[in-house]
Amino acid sequence: MTLPRGMCCCPVCLKDYVALSNHLQRAHGVHNVEERKILLNLATRRVNVRNEACPVLGCSYHSTRLDKHLRDGHRELTRDEVEVNLDMARRTKSISLLTALRRTNPTVSMSTGLDLEEENEGDQMEVPGEAEEDAPQCPDPSSIHSKVEVKRLSARLQLVERELMNMRSKSQRLAKRLRRSQAMASARETPAATRKEMGIKRMR
Ligand SMILES: [Zn+2]
Ligand SMILES: [Zn+2]
Numbered sequence: 001m002t003l004p005r006g007m008c009c010c011p012v013c014l015k016d017y018v019a020l021s022n023h024l025q026r027a028h029g030v031h032n033v034e035e036r037k038i039l040l041n042l043a044t045r046r047v048n049v050r051n052e053a054c055p056v057l058g059c060s061y062h063s064t065r066l067d068k069h070l071r072d073g074h075r076e077l078t079r080d081e082v083e084v085n086l087d088m089a090r091r092t093k094s095i096s097l098l099t100a101l102r103r104t105n106p107t108v109s110m111s112t113g114l115d116l117e118e119e120n121e122g123d124q125m126e127v128p129g130e131a132e133e134d135a136p137q138c139p140d141p142s143s144i145h146s147k148v149e150v151k152r153l154s155a156r157l158q159l160v161e162r163e164l165m166n167m168r169s170k171s172q173r174l175a176k177r178l179r180r181s182q183a184m185a186s187a188r189e190t191p192a193a194t195r196k197e198m199g200i201k202r203m204r
Contacts, residue, residue: 008043011094012112029111038097039112047090055088081166 008020010027017023020043024030030039041047054061054069056077061069066089070082077085091114098115 008040011039011042011091011114032101032106032108032110034101034106035098035110035112038094038101039114042090042094045087045090047093049086049089049093052089052093055085055092078166078170081170084163084166 006018007016008018009016010020010023012024012028021036021040024036024039030036049066051064052062052066054066054073056070056074059074061073063069067086070077070085074082074085095115098110098112102110102115
């Protein structure tokens with residue numbers, strides 16, 4: 001998860017760059033200083049997410065110490081998973097900063113659209129299941145702006161894939177644990193002290 005020193009993951013295309021500020025200007029045409037700052041802060045994880053809502057599915061925590069809550073309140077998460085969730089919160093926060101910036105109608109126009117992309121996704125997410133029932137339609141060409149749109153979507157996909165990989169390894173670990181505890185349960189004659197030593201107490 002950690003990149004070589006000085007390397008940052010571009011929040012727009014999710015590729016790693018040393019000189020991200022230059023990359024943002026050259027590759028994504030980010031000339032708005034504020035926009036660039038938000039994206040750079042996101043890339044370097046300098047985003048204050050303490051007041052953000054917990055991104056863990058089914059958790060309703062929304063208070064003032066999200067960082068602490070994720071580390072101490074979600075013991076089911078590995079360290080990497082906590083980081084993934086913090087990254088999601090950082091992205092959400094950055095997107096709301098970008099939305100706020102867009103509302104000010106900046107003189108130097110914004111060139112990335114992380115905030116717009118999330119808005120569209122939100123619209124789709126509000127009607128789960130409905131999309132499948134609708135007859136498949138060809139996408140309106142005007143709604144597919146350009147290669148940039150494709151890039152953004154594939155960046156988003158990469159993020160989701162990364163999360164999926166984390167989830168998968170977590171479920172593999174859980175399955176392993178389960179098998180171990182089943183094996184131990186069947187070996188009933190094992191003295192309690194030994195079982196304790198082998199960590200059976202920690203298994204759920
Ligand atoms: Zn990029
Ligand atoms: Zn939570």
